[in-house]
Amino acid sequence: MLIVSTVPELHRALADHRAVGRSVGFVPTMGFLHEGHLSLVRRARQENGAVVVSIFVNPAQFAPTEDLDRYPRDVERDSALCRAEGCDILFVPKPEEMYPDGFSTYVSVEGLSSRLEGTFRPTHFRGVATVVLKLFLLVRPDRAYFGQKDAQQCAVIAAMVRDLAVPVRLVVVPTVRESDGLAMSSRNVYLSPDERKRAPVLYRALSRAAERIAAGERDAARLSAGITAAIMEQSPSAVDYAAVVDPLTLEPVDALAPGSDVLIPVAVRFGTTRLIDNIIVRVP
Amino acid sequence: MLIVSTVPELHRALADHRAVGRSVGFVPTMGFLHEGHLSLVRRARQENGAVVVSIFVNPAQFAPTEDLDRYPRDVERDSALCRAEGCDILFVPKPEEMYPDGFSTYVSVEGLSSRLEGTFRPTHFRGVATVVLKLFLLVRPDRAYFGQKDAQQCAVIAAMVRDLAVPVRLVVVPTVRESDGLAMSSRNVYLSPDERKRAPVLYRALSRAAERIAAGERDAARLSAGITAAIMEQSPSAVDYAAVVDPLTLEPVDALAPGSDVLIPVAVRFGTTRLIDNIIVRVP
Numbered sequence: 001m002l003i004v005s006t007v008p009e010l011h012r013a014l015a016d017h018r019a020v021g022r023s024v025g026f027v028p029t030m031g032f033l034h035e036g037h038l039s040l041v042r043r044a045r046q047e048n049g050a051v052v053v054s055i056f057v058n059p060a061q062f063a064p065t066e067d068l069d070r071y072p073r074d075v076e077r078d079s080a081l082c083r084a085e086g087c088d089i090l091f092v093p094k095p096e097e098m099y100p101d102g103f104s105t106y107v108s109v110e111g112l113s114s115r116l117e118g119t120f121r122p123t124h125f126r127g128v129a130t131v132v133l134k135l136f137l138l139v140r141p142d143r144a145y146f147g148q149k150d151a152q153q154c155a156v157i158a159a160m161v162r163d164l165a166v167p168v169r170l171v172v173v174p175t176v177r178e179s180d181g182l183a184m185s186s187r188n189v190y191l192s193p194d195e196r197k198r199a200p201v202l203y204r205a206l207s208r209a210a211e212r213i214a215a216g217e218r219d220a221a222r223l224s225a226g227i228t229a230a231i232m233e234q235s236p237s238a239v240d241y242a243a244v245v246d247p248l249t250l251e252p253v254d255a256l257a258p259g260s261d262v263l264i265p266v267a268v269r270f271g272t273t274r275l276i277d278n279i280i281v282r283v284p
Numbered sequence: 285m286l287i288v289s290t291v292p293e294l295h296r297a298l299a300d301h302r303a304v305g306r307s308v309g310f311v312p313t314m315g316f317l318h319e320g321h322l323s324l325v326r327r328a329r330q331e332n333g334a335v336v337v338s339i340f341v342n343p344a345q346f347a348p349t350e351d352l353d354r355y356p357r358d359v360e361r362d363s364a365l366c367r368a369e370g371c372d373i374l375f376v377p378k379p380e381e382m383y384p385d386g387f388s389t390y391v392s393v394e395g396l397s398s399r400l401e402g403t404f405r406p407t408h409f410r411g412v413a414t415v416v417l418k419l420f421l422l423v424r425p426d427r428a429y430f431g432q433k434d435a436q437q438c439a440v441i442a443a444m445v446r447d448l449a450v451p452v453r454l455v456v457v458p459t460v461r462e463s464d465g466l467a468m469s470s471r472n473v474y475l476s477p478d479e480r481k482r483a484p485v486l487y488r489a490l491s492r493a494a495e496r497i498a499a500g501e502r503d504a505a506r507l508s509a510g511i512t513a514a515i516m517e518q519s520p521s522a523v524d525y526a527a528v529v530d531p532l533t534l535e536p537v538d539a540l541a542p543g544s545d546v547l548i549p550v551a552v553r554f555g556t557t558r559l560i561d562n563i564i565v566r567v568p
Binding site: 007107112129134166 | 291386387388389390391392393394395396413414417418421422424443444447448449450451533
Protein backbone atom coordinates (compact mmCIF):
# COMPACT_ATOMS: atom_id res chain seq x y z
CA MET A 1 0.00 0.00 0.00
CA LEU A 2 1.28 3.44 -0.96
CA ILE A 3 0.54 6.33 1.39
CA VAL A 4 0.46 9.65 -0.49
CA SER A 5 -0.38 13.15 0.67
CA THR A 6 -0.06 15.29 -2.47
CA VAL A 7 -1.98 15.38 -5.75
CA PRO A 8 1.07 14.66 -7.95
CA GLU A 9 1.94 11.61 -5.81
CA LEU A 10 -1.67 10.43 -6.02
CA HIS A 11 -1.69 10.80 -9.80
CA ARG A 12 1.59 8.91 -10.15
CA ALA A 13 0.31 6.11 -7.94
CA LEU A 14 -2.97 5.90 -9.89
CA ALA A 15 -1.19 5.95 -13.25
CA ASP A 16 0.51 2.63 -12.46
CA HIS A 17 -2.87 0.96 -11.93
CA ARG A 18 -4.53 2.69 -14.91
CA ALA A 19 -1.63 1.66 -17.16
CA VAL A 20 -2.53 -2.00 -16.69
CA GLY A 21 -6.26 -1.33 -17.11
CA ARG A 22 -7.35 -1.78 -13.52
CA SER A 23 -10.69 -0.35 -12.46
CA VAL A 24 -10.50 1.96 -9.44
CA GLY A 25 -12.73 1.69 -6.38
CA PHE A 26 -12.69 4.69 -4.04
CA VAL A 27 -13.65 5.01 -0.39
CA PRO A 28 -13.59 8.62 0.84
CA THR A 29 -13.44 8.85 4.64
CA MET A 30 -12.64 11.23 7.47
CA GLY A 31 -10.49 8.54 9.08
CA PHE A 32 -10.69 7.05 12.60
CA LEU A 33 -11.85 3.97 10.74
CA HIS A 34 -14.33 1.48 12.15
CA GLU A 35 -15.99 -1.66 10.82
CA GLY A 36 -18.40 0.47 8.78
CA HIS A 37 -15.55 2.01 6.80
CA LEU A 38 -13.84 -1.36 6.49
CA SER A 39 -16.98 -2.89 5.00
CA LEU A 40 -16.73 -0.23 2.27
CA VAL A 41 -13.06 -1.03 1.67
CA ARG A 42 -13.84 -4.77 1.46
CA ARG A 43 -16.62 -4.17 -1.03
CA ALA A 44 -14.33 -1.92 -3.09
CA ARG A 45 -11.65 -4.64 -2.94
CA GLN A 46 -14.09 -7.26 -4.28
CA GLU A 47 -15.28 -5.13 -7.17
CA ASN A 48 -12.15 -3.34 -8.46
CA GLY A 49 -8.63 -3.90 -9.64
CA ALA A 50 -7.32 -1.09 -7.44
CA VAL A 51 -8.61 0.40 -4.19
CA VAL A 52 -8.05 3.97 -3.07
CA VAL A 53 -9.02 5.16 0.43
CA SER A 54 -8.83 8.84 1.36
CA ILE A 55 -8.60 10.18 4.89
CA PHE A 56 -9.44 13.87 5.10
CA VAL A 57 -11.20 15.60 7.97
CA ASN A 58 -12.83 18.16 5.70
CA PRO A 59 -12.98 21.61 7.33
CA ALA A 60 -15.61 22.81 4.83
CA GLN A 61 -18.25 20.47 6.21
CA PHE A 62 -17.87 21.62 9.83
CA ALA A 63 -19.53 24.80 11.08
CA PRO A 64 -17.36 27.04 13.31
CA THR A 65 -19.33 25.77 16.32
CA GLU A 66 -18.79 22.11 15.48
CA ASP A 67 -16.19 19.50 16.41
CA LEU A 68 -13.53 19.95 13.69
CA ASP A 69 -10.70 20.36 16.18
CA ARG A 70 -11.63 17.49 18.45
CA TYR A 71 -12.78 15.13 15.66
CA PRO A 72 -10.92 11.89 16.47
CA ARG A 73 -7.81 11.11 14.38
CA ASP A 74 -5.46 8.11 14.28
CA VAL A 75 -3.79 7.87 10.89
CA GLU A 76 -1.32 5.21 12.01
CA ARG A 77 -4.02 2.80 13.10
CA ASP A 78 -6.07 3.71 9.98
CA SER A 79 -3.10 2.90 7.74
CA ALA A 80 -2.64 -0.52 9.33
CA LEU A 81 -6.35 -1.28 8.90
CA CYS A 82 -6.34 -0.19 5.25
CA ARG A 83 -3.22 -2.21 4.52
CA ALA A 84 -4.80 -5.28 6.11
CA GLU A 85 -7.88 -4.90 3.89
CA GLY A 86 -5.80 -4.78 0.71
CA CYS A 87 -6.06 -1.06 -0.01
CA ASP A 88 -3.59 -0.03 -2.75
CA ILE A 89 -3.38 3.73 -2.25
CA LEU A 90 -4.10 5.69 0.93
CA PHE A 91 -4.52 9.40 0.16
CA VAL A 92 -4.07 11.59 3.24
CA PRO A 93 -3.98 15.20 2.00
CA LYS A 94 -3.35 18.17 4.24
CA PRO A 95 -6.07 20.85 4.29
CA GLU A 96 -3.85 23.18 2.20
CA GLU A 97 -3.56 20.47 -0.48
CA MET A 98 -7.35 20.33 -0.88
CA TYR A 99 -8.02 24.03 -0.18
CA PRO A 100 -4.99 26.02 -1.32
CA ASP A 101 -4.89 29.79 -0.81
CA GLY A 102 -7.58 31.49 -2.86
CA PHE A 103 -9.85 28.44 -3.00
CA SER A 104 -13.32 29.80 -3.74
CA THR A 105 -15.37 27.19 -5.64
CA TYR A 106 -18.27 25.46 -3.91
CA VAL A 107 -20.83 22.91 -5.04
CA SER A 108 -24.36 23.16 -3.65
CA VAL A 109 -27.18 20.69 -4.03
CA GLU A 110 -30.21 22.81 -3.34
CA GLY A 111 -33.31 21.46 -1.64
CA LEU A 112 -31.82 18.14 -0.50
CA SER A 113 -29.10 19.93 1.47
CA SER A 114 -31.47 22.07 3.50
CA ARG A 115 -33.74 19.29 4.80
CA LEU A 116 -33.19 17.14 7.94
CA GLU A 117 -29.46 17.51 8.82
CA GLY A 118 -29.44 20.74 6.80
CA THR A 119 -31.82 22.36 9.28
CA PHE A 120 -29.21 21.85 12.00
CA ARG A 121 -26.08 22.05 9.82
CA PRO A 122 -26.90 24.58 7.07
CA THR A 123 -23.47 24.61 5.36
CA HIS A 124 -22.61 20.94 5.97
CA PHE A 125 -23.62 19.42 2.64
CA ARG A 126 -22.08 22.23 0.63
CA GLY A 127 -18.79 21.24 2.22
CA VAL A 128 -19.47 17.55 1.60
CA ALA A 129 -20.48 18.02 -2.06
CA THR A 130 -17.47 20.25 -2.74
CA VAL A 131 -14.88 17.92 -1.25
CA VAL A 132 -16.43 14.76 -2.68
CA LEU A 133 -16.55 16.26 -6.19
CA LYS A 134 -12.93 17.37 -5.88
CA LEU A 135 -11.90 13.92 -4.63
CA PHE A 136 -13.81 12.31 -7.52
CA LEU A 137 -12.00 14.56 -9.99
CA LEU A 138 -8.63 13.77 -8.39
CA VAL A 139 -9.09 10.01 -8.10
CA ARG A 140 -11.43 9.51 -11.12
CA PRO A 141 -12.76 6.27 -9.69
CA ASP A 142 -14.96 3.82 -11.54
CA ARG A 143 -16.91 3.19 -8.35
CA ALA A 144 -17.20 5.08 -5.07
CA TYR A 145 -18.46 3.59 -1.81
CA PHE A 146 -20.56 5.28 0.86
CA GLY A 147 -22.26 4.03 4.01
CA GLN A 148 -26.04 3.97 4.27
CA LYS A 149 -25.69 5.42 7.80
CA ASP A 150 -25.20 8.84 6.19
CA ALA A 151 -28.36 8.49 4.10
CA GLN A 152 -28.76 12.18 3.38
CA GLN A 153 -25.12 12.43 2.31
CA CYS A 154 -25.78 9.53 -0.08
CA ALA A 155 -28.83 11.35 -1.50
CA VAL A 156 -26.92 14.63 -1.91
CA ILE A 157 -23.97 12.96 -3.63
CA ALA A 158 -26.26 10.91 -5.87
CA ALA A 159 -28.05 14.11 -6.94
CA MET A 160 -24.73 15.86 -7.60
CA VAL A 161 -23.41 12.93 -9.65
CA ARG A 162 -26.63 12.76 -11.67
CA ASP A 163 -27.01 16.54 -12.18
CA LEU A 164 -23.40 17.20 -13.21
CA ALA A 165 -22.95 13.89 -15.07
CA VAL A 166 -19.97 12.94 -12.92
CA PRO A 167 -18.57 9.72 -14.44
CA VAL A 168 -18.64 7.45 -11.37
CA ARG A 169 -20.87 4.66 -10.12
CA LEU A 170 -22.04 5.12 -6.52
CA VAL A 171 -22.32 2.08 -4.29
CA VAL A 172 -24.20 2.43 -1.01
CA VAL A 173 -23.27 -0.19 1.58
CA PRO A 174 -25.53 -1.18 4.52
CA THR A 175 -24.85 0.32 7.94
CA VAL A 176 -22.60 -1.76 10.19
CA ARG A 177 -23.76 -1.94 13.83
CA GLU A 178 -22.38 -2.84 17.21
CA SER A 179 -23.84 -6.01 18.72
CA ASP A 180 -26.46 -3.91 20.58
CA GLY A 181 -27.56 -2.19 17.36
CA LEU A 182 -25.72 1.14 17.69
CA ALA A 183 -24.62 2.29 14.25
CA MET A 184 -20.83 2.44 13.97
CA SER A 185 -19.60 6.03 13.95
CA SER A 186 -16.27 7.71 14.61
CA ARG A 187 -18.20 10.03 16.92
CA ASN A 188 -19.30 7.16 19.22
CA VAL A 189 -16.04 7.70 21.15
CA TYR A 190 -17.51 10.97 22.41
CA LEU A 191 -20.22 9.10 24.37
CA SER A 192 -19.82 8.71 28.12
CA PRO A 193 -20.28 5.12 29.39
CA ASP A 194 -23.80 6.01 30.49
CA GLU A 195 -24.67 7.67 27.15
CA ARG A 196 -23.22 4.68 25.33
CA LYS A 197 -25.68 2.44 27.20
CA ARG A 198 -28.62 4.61 26.20
CA ALA A 199 -27.58 5.20 22.54
CA PRO A 200 -28.82 1.85 21.13
CA VAL A 201 -32.34 3.22 21.56
CA LEU A 202 -32.03 4.87 18.13
CA TYR A 203 -31.91 1.56 16.31
CA ARG A 204 -34.40 -0.09 18.68
CA ALA A 205 -36.89 2.70 17.93
CA LEU A 206 -36.26 2.44 14.19
CA SER A 207 -36.66 -1.33 14.26
CA ARG A 208 -39.92 -1.00 16.17
CA ALA A 209 -41.15 1.45 13.51
CA ALA A 210 -40.27 -1.10 10.81
CA GLU A 211 -42.29 -3.72 12.70
CA ARG A 212 -45.26 -1.38 12.93
CA ILE A 213 -45.09 -0.78 9.16
CA ALA A 214 -44.97 -4.54 8.60
CA ALA A 215 -48.03 -4.82 10.86
CA GLY A 216 -49.95 -2.32 8.72
CA GLU A 217 -49.16 1.17 10.06
CA ARG A 218 -49.34 3.66 7.18
CA ASP A 219 -49.43 6.99 9.02
CA ALA A 220 -46.06 8.77 8.98
CA ALA A 221 -46.94 11.18 11.80
CA ARG A 222 -47.84 8.30 14.16
CA LEU A 223 -44.63 6.48 13.21
CA SER A 224 -42.35 9.45 13.86
CA ALA A 225 -44.18 10.27 17.10
CA GLY A 226 -43.66 6.66 18.18
CA ILE A 227 -39.94 6.82 17.40
CA THR A 228 -39.54 10.10 19.28
CA ALA A 229 -41.43 8.77 22.29
CA ALA A 230 -39.29 5.61 22.41
CA ILE A 231 -36.07 7.63 22.21
CA MET A 232 -37.28 10.11 24.85
CA GLU A 233 -37.53 7.23 27.33
CA GLN A 234 -33.71 7.24 27.32
CA SER A 235 -33.57 10.95 28.24
CA PRO A 236 -31.51 12.32 25.36
CA SER A 237 -30.59 16.03 25.34
CA ALA A 238 -32.71 16.40 22.21
CA VAL A 239 -34.36 14.50 19.39
CA ASP A 240 -33.49 16.80 16.48
CA TYR A 241 -35.78 14.88 14.15
CA ALA A 242 -37.42 11.53 13.53
CA ALA A 243 -38.90 11.64 10.05
CA VAL A 244 -40.46 9.51 7.33
CA VAL A 245 -39.26 10.68 3.92
CA ASP A 246 -38.75 9.70 0.31
CA PRO A 247 -35.28 8.05 0.06
CA LEU A 248 -34.28 10.07 -3.04
CA THR A 249 -35.90 13.48 -2.58
CA LEU A 250 -35.98 13.41 1.25
CA GLU A 251 -39.42 15.01 0.99
CA PRO A 252 -41.74 14.14 3.87
CA VAL A 253 -44.14 11.28 3.30
CA ASP A 254 -47.60 11.58 4.89
CA ALA A 255 -49.26 8.28 4.09
CA LEU A 256 -46.99 5.31 3.32
CA ALA A 257 -47.80 3.92 -0.14
CA PRO A 258 -47.73 0.13 -0.53
CA GLY A 259 -44.78 -0.96 -2.69
CA SER A 260 -42.81 2.21 -2.01
CA ASP A 261 -39.59 2.56 -0.04
CA VAL A 262 -39.42 5.03 2.82
CA LEU A 263 -36.35 6.34 4.57
CA ILE A 264 -36.70 6.85 8.32
CA PRO A 265 -33.85 9.02 9.59
CA VAL A 266 -33.27 10.13 13.16
CA ALA A 267 -30.87 12.58 14.78
CA VAL A 268 -30.47 12.56 18.54
CA ARG A 269 -28.19 14.34 20.96
CA PHE A 270 -26.78 12.80 24.12
CA GLY A 271 -24.94 15.57 25.92
CA THR A 272 -22.92 17.34 23.22
CA THR A 273 -22.71 14.22 21.03
CA ARG A 274 -25.00 14.12 18.03
CA LEU A 275 -25.88 10.69 16.65
CA ILE A 276 -27.68 9.90 13.41
CA ASP A 277 -29.14 6.66 12.16
CA ASN A 278 -31.75 5.50 9.66
CA ILE A 279 -33.46 2.55 8.08
CA ILE A 280 -35.04 2.10 4.65
CA VAL A 281 -38.28 0.12 4.72
CA ARG A 282 -40.18 -1.36 1.81
CA VAL A 283 -43.88 -0.76 2.57
CA PRO A 284 -45.79 -4.04 2.09
CA MET B 285 -19.43 16.00 -38.67
CA LEU B 286 -21.93 14.31 -36.37
CA ILE B 287 -24.71 16.42 -34.88
CA VAL B 288 -25.94 14.98 -31.58
CA SER B 289 -28.45 16.26 -29.07
CA THR B 290 -28.43 13.67 -26.28
CA VAL B 291 -25.79 12.53 -23.82
CA PRO B 292 -25.78 8.87 -24.97
CA GLU B 293 -25.29 9.98 -28.61
CA LEU B 294 -22.49 12.30 -27.50
CA HIS B 295 -20.76 9.52 -25.56
CA ARG B 296 -21.05 7.11 -28.51
CA ALA B 297 -19.62 9.70 -30.87
CA LEU B 298 -16.74 10.49 -28.49
CA ALA B 299 -15.97 6.80 -27.91
CA ASP B 300 -15.05 6.37 -31.59
CA HIS B 301 -12.41 9.10 -31.30
CA ARG B 302 -11.17 7.95 -27.89
CA ALA B 303 -10.83 4.37 -29.15
CA VAL B 304 -8.14 5.47 -31.61
CA GLY B 305 -6.41 7.63 -29.00
CA ARG B 306 -7.39 11.06 -30.31
CA SER B 307 -7.13 14.04 -28.00
CA VAL B 308 -10.35 16.04 -27.71
CA GLY B 309 -10.58 19.83 -28.09
CA PHE B 310 -13.82 21.39 -26.90
CA VAL B 311 -15.42 24.74 -27.76
CA PRO B 312 -18.51 25.47 -25.65
CA THR B 313 -20.72 28.16 -27.23
CA MET B 314 -24.21 29.63 -27.10
CA GLY B 315 -24.36 29.47 -30.92
CA PHE B 316 -25.08 32.24 -33.45
CA LEU B 317 -21.42 31.77 -34.29
CA HIS B 318 -19.14 34.56 -35.46
CA GLU B 319 -15.48 34.82 -36.34
CA GLY B 320 -14.58 34.89 -32.65
CA HIS B 321 -16.10 31.44 -32.12
CA LEU B 322 -14.57 30.18 -35.35
CA SER B 323 -11.11 31.25 -34.21
CA LEU B 324 -11.63 28.97 -31.19
CA VAL B 325 -12.70 26.09 -33.43
CA ARG B 326 -9.66 26.60 -35.68
CA ARG B 327 -7.33 26.62 -32.71
CA ALA B 328 -8.99 23.46 -31.35
CA ARG B 329 -8.65 21.87 -34.81
CA GLN B 330 -4.90 22.62 -34.90
CA GLU B 331 -4.23 21.22 -31.45
CA ASN B 332 -6.41 18.09 -31.19
CA GLY B 333 -7.29 14.86 -32.90
CA ALA B 334 -11.01 15.48 -32.47
CA VAL B 335 -13.01 18.71 -32.11
CA VAL B 336 -16.29 19.01 -30.25
CA VAL B 337 -18.39 22.21 -30.38
CA SER B 338 -21.45 22.63 -28.19
CA ILE B 339 -24.29 25.04 -28.84
CA PHE B 340 -26.44 25.61 -25.78
CA VAL B 341 -28.16 28.83 -24.83
CA ASN B 342 -27.85 28.18 -21.11
CA PRO B 343 -30.94 29.34 -19.20
CA ALA B 344 -29.07 29.23 -15.87
CA GLN B 345 -26.82 32.13 -16.83
CA PHE B 346 -29.66 34.50 -17.76
CA ALA B 347 -31.58 36.42 -15.11
CA PRO B 348 -35.38 36.49 -15.54
CA THR B 349 -35.07 40.12 -16.78
CA GLU B 350 -32.44 39.26 -19.39
CA ASP B 351 -32.52 38.29 -23.06
CA LEU B 352 -32.83 34.47 -22.91
CA ASP B 353 -35.88 34.36 -25.17
CA ARG B 354 -34.63 36.79 -27.78
CA TYR B 355 -31.01 35.61 -27.72
CA PRO B 356 -30.21 35.07 -31.44
CA ARG B 357 -30.23 31.47 -32.70
CA ASP B 358 -29.41 29.93 -36.09
CA VAL B 359 -28.38 26.31 -35.64
CA GLU B 360 -28.46 25.54 -39.37
CA ARG B 361 -25.99 28.27 -40.23
CA ASP B 362 -23.90 27.33 -37.15
CA SER B 363 -23.76 23.69 -38.30
CA ALA B 364 -22.53 24.69 -41.75
CA LEU B 365 -19.84 26.90 -40.22
CA CYS B 366 -18.69 24.16 -37.82
CA ARG B 367 -18.58 21.58 -40.61
CA ALA B 368 -16.52 23.95 -42.74
CA GLU B 369 -14.00 24.37 -39.90
CA GLY B 370 -13.53 20.62 -39.52
CA CYS B 371 -15.52 20.14 -36.32
CA ASP B 372 -16.12 16.42 -35.65
CA ILE B 373 -19.01 16.49 -33.20
CA LEU B 374 -21.59 19.24 -32.76
CA PHE B 375 -23.46 18.81 -29.47
CA VAL B 376 -26.77 20.71 -29.41
CA PRO B 377 -28.62 19.62 -26.29
CA LYS B 378 -32.12 20.72 -25.39
CA PRO B 379 -32.51 22.47 -22.01
CA GLU B 380 -34.17 19.36 -20.55
CA GLU B 381 -31.10 17.28 -21.53
CA MET B 382 -28.82 19.55 -19.49
CA TYR B 383 -31.31 20.39 -16.73
CA PRO B 384 -33.66 17.44 -16.31
CA ASP B 385 -36.52 17.60 -13.82
CA GLY B 386 -35.21 17.85 -10.28
CA PHE B 387 -31.87 19.38 -11.30
CA SER B 388 -30.58 21.11 -8.19
CA THR B 389 -26.76 21.21 -8.23
CA TYR B 390 -24.94 24.50 -8.75
CA VAL B 391 -21.29 25.48 -8.82
CA SER B 392 -20.32 28.87 -7.41
CA VAL B 393 -16.97 30.59 -7.62
CA GLU B 394 -17.16 33.06 -4.77
CA GLY B 395 -15.47 36.46 -4.94
CA LEU B 396 -14.62 36.42 -8.65
CA SER B 397 -18.28 35.97 -9.58
CA SER B 398 -19.52 38.98 -7.66
CA ARG B 399 -17.14 41.58 -9.11
CA LEU B 400 -17.58 43.59 -12.36
CA GLU B 401 -20.27 41.72 -14.35
CA GLY B 402 -21.41 40.10 -11.12
CA THR B 403 -22.53 43.48 -9.78
CA PHE B 404 -24.98 43.73 -12.67
CA ARG B 405 -25.63 40.02 -13.20
CA PRO B 406 -25.47 38.45 -9.71
CA THR B 407 -26.42 34.87 -10.74
CA HIS B 408 -24.72 34.88 -14.15
CA PHE B 409 -21.43 33.16 -13.30
CA ARG B 410 -23.10 30.54 -11.14
CA GLY B 411 -24.98 29.52 -14.29
CA VAL B 412 -21.81 29.66 -16.37
CA ALA B 413 -19.71 27.63 -13.92
CA THR B 414 -22.45 25.01 -13.53
CA VAL B 415 -23.03 24.44 -17.24
CA VAL B 416 -19.34 24.55 -18.13
CA LEU B 417 -18.47 22.00 -15.45
CA LYS B 418 -21.29 19.75 -16.63
CA LEU B 419 -20.15 20.10 -20.26
CA PHE B 420 -16.56 19.32 -19.20
CA LEU B 421 -17.76 16.20 -17.40
CA LEU B 422 -19.84 15.12 -20.41
CA VAL B 423 -17.21 15.80 -23.09
CA ARG B 424 -14.10 15.15 -20.93
CA PRO B 425 -11.93 17.24 -23.25
CA ASP B 426 -8.15 17.44 -23.12
CA ARG B 427 -8.34 21.14 -23.96
CA ALA B 428 -11.17 23.68 -23.84
CA TYR B 429 -11.18 26.98 -25.70
CA PHE B 430 -12.58 30.31 -24.53
CA GLY B 431 -12.49 33.82 -25.94
CA GLN B 432 -10.59 36.57 -24.16
CA LYS B 433 -13.58 38.88 -24.79
CA ASP B 434 -15.31 37.23 -21.83
CA ALA B 435 -12.32 37.84 -19.55
CA GLN B 436 -14.23 37.43 -16.30
CA GLN B 437 -15.75 34.18 -17.53
CA CYS B 438 -12.22 32.98 -18.28
CA ALA B 439 -11.11 33.92 -14.76
CA VAL B 440 -14.12 32.21 -13.15
CA ILE B 441 -13.65 29.01 -15.15
CA ALA B 442 -9.90 28.98 -14.51
CA ALA B 443 -10.57 29.28 -10.76
CA MET B 444 -13.15 26.49 -10.89
CA VAL B 445 -10.82 24.19 -12.84
CA ARG B 446 -7.96 24.89 -10.43
CA ASP B 447 -10.05 24.63 -7.23
CA LEU B 448 -11.87 21.41 -8.16
CA ALA B 449 -8.92 19.85 -10.03
CA VAL B 450 -10.96 19.46 -13.21
CA PRO B 451 -8.74 17.52 -15.63
CA VAL B 452 -8.76 19.91 -18.61
CA ARG B 453 -6.34 22.45 -20.05
CA LEU B 454 -7.90 25.86 -20.67
CA VAL B 455 -6.85 27.82 -23.75
CA VAL B 456 -7.79 31.50 -23.93
CA VAL B 457 -7.85 32.88 -27.48
CA PRO B 458 -7.52 36.61 -28.33
CA THR B 459 -10.66 38.61 -29.05
CA VAL B 460 -11.61 38.83 -32.73
CA ARG B 461 -12.75 42.31 -33.83
CA GLU B 462 -14.63 43.91 -36.69
CA SER B 463 -12.48 46.13 -38.92
CA ASP B 464 -13.50 49.17 -36.83
CA GLY B 465 -12.43 47.48 -33.59
CA LEU B 466 -15.81 46.36 -32.23
CA ALA B 467 -15.36 43.02 -30.45
CA MET B 468 -17.31 40.26 -32.18
CA SER B 469 -20.38 39.28 -30.16
CA SER B 470 -23.60 37.47 -30.93
CA ARG B 471 -25.34 40.38 -29.22
CA ASN B 472 -24.02 42.92 -31.76
CA VAL B 473 -27.09 42.13 -33.90
CA TYR B 474 -29.20 43.91 -31.27
CA LEU B 475 -27.52 47.25 -32.10
CA SER B 476 -29.42 49.77 -34.24
CA PRO B 477 -27.42 51.16 -37.19
CA ASP B 478 -26.74 54.31 -35.19
CA GLU B 479 -25.67 52.39 -32.06
CA ARG B 480 -23.47 50.17 -34.24
CA LYS B 481 -21.64 53.30 -35.42
CA ARG B 482 -21.02 54.45 -31.86
CA ALA B 483 -20.08 51.02 -30.39
CA PRO B 484 -16.43 50.95 -31.59
CA VAL B 485 -15.72 53.59 -28.95
CA LEU B 486 -15.23 50.77 -26.41
CA TYR B 487 -12.12 49.50 -28.13
CA ARG B 488 -10.91 52.98 -29.07
CA ALA B 489 -11.08 54.01 -25.42
CA LEU B 490 -9.31 50.82 -24.30
CA SER B 491 -6.59 51.30 -26.91
CA ARG B 492 -6.07 54.88 -25.81
CA ALA B 493 -5.69 53.66 -22.21
CA ALA B 494 -3.05 51.17 -23.39
CA GLU B 495 -1.20 54.02 -25.08
CA ARG B 496 -1.34 56.11 -21.93
CA ILE B 497 0.12 53.20 -19.93
CA ALA B 498 2.87 52.84 -22.55
CA ALA B 499 3.50 56.58 -22.13
CA GLY B 500 3.95 56.21 -18.39
CA GLU B 501 0.50 56.55 -16.79
CA ARG B 502 0.40 54.42 -13.61
CA ASP B 503 -2.75 55.73 -11.92
CA ALA B 504 -5.70 53.36 -12.33
CA ALA B 505 -8.31 55.94 -11.31
CA ARG B 506 -7.14 58.38 -14.00
CA LEU B 507 -7.12 55.59 -16.57
CA SER B 508 -10.64 54.42 -15.86
CA ALA B 509 -11.91 58.01 -15.70
CA GLY B 510 -10.32 58.59 -19.10
CA ILE B 511 -11.99 55.50 -20.57
CA THR B 512 -15.38 56.48 -19.16
CA ALA B 513 -15.04 60.04 -20.49
CA ALA B 514 -14.11 58.80 -23.97
CA ILE B 515 -17.06 56.42 -24.06
CA MET B 516 -19.47 59.07 -22.73
CA GLU B 517 -18.69 61.18 -25.82
CA GLN B 518 -20.69 58.59 -27.79
CA SER B 519 -23.74 59.05 -25.52
CA PRO B 520 -24.26 55.47 -24.31
CA SER B 521 -27.23 54.71 -22.04
CA ALA B 522 -24.74 53.80 -19.33
CA VAL B 523 -21.14 52.92 -18.65
CA ASP B 524 -21.64 50.09 -16.14
CA TYR B 525 -17.92 49.99 -15.37
CA ALA B 526 -14.48 50.77 -16.72
CA ALA B 527 -11.96 49.21 -14.36
CA VAL B 528 -8.30 48.34 -13.96
CA VAL B 529 -7.96 44.97 -12.23
CA ASP B 530 -5.69 41.99 -11.64
CA PRO B 531 -6.29 39.52 -14.54
CA LEU B 532 -6.58 36.50 -12.23
CA THR B 533 -8.25 37.78 -9.08
CA LEU B 534 -10.15 40.68 -10.74
CA GLU B 535 -9.28 42.75 -7.67
CA PRO B 536 -8.96 46.47 -8.36
CA VAL B 537 -5.47 47.78 -8.99
CA ASP B 538 -4.66 51.27 -7.68
CA ALA B 539 -1.14 51.92 -8.92
CA LEU B 540 0.05 49.93 -11.94
CA ALA B 541 3.21 48.01 -11.04
CA PRO B 542 5.92 47.82 -13.70
CA GLY B 543 6.21 44.29 -15.11
CA SER B 544 2.68 43.31 -14.06
CA ASP B 545 -0.27 42.59 -16.34
CA VAL B 546 -3.50 44.49 -15.83
CA LEU B 547 -6.91 43.65 -17.20
CA ILE B 548 -9.01 46.64 -18.27
CA PRO B 549 -12.62 45.56 -18.71
CA VAL B 550 -15.55 47.76 -19.73
CA ALA B 551 -19.30 47.23 -19.87
CA VAL B 552 -21.44 49.75 -21.72
CA ARG B 553 -25.09 49.91 -22.63
CA PHE B 554 -26.43 51.36 -25.87
CA GLY B 555 -30.20 51.34 -25.56
CA THR B 556 -31.06 47.92 -24.15
CA THR B 557 -27.93 46.29 -25.58
CA ARG B 558 -25.11 45.62 -23.19
CA LEU B 559 -21.62 45.32 -24.66
CA ILE B 560 -18.46 44.18 -22.89
CA ASP B 561 -14.85 44.36 -23.99
CA ASN B 562 -11.40 44.33 -22.41
CA ILE B 563 -7.69 44.42 -23.02
CA ILE B 564 -4.79 42.98 -21.06
CA VAL B 565 -1.78 45.30 -20.87
CA ARG B 566 1.74 44.48 -19.70
CA VAL B 567 2.90 47.51 -17.69
CA PRO B 568 6.35 48.61 -18.92
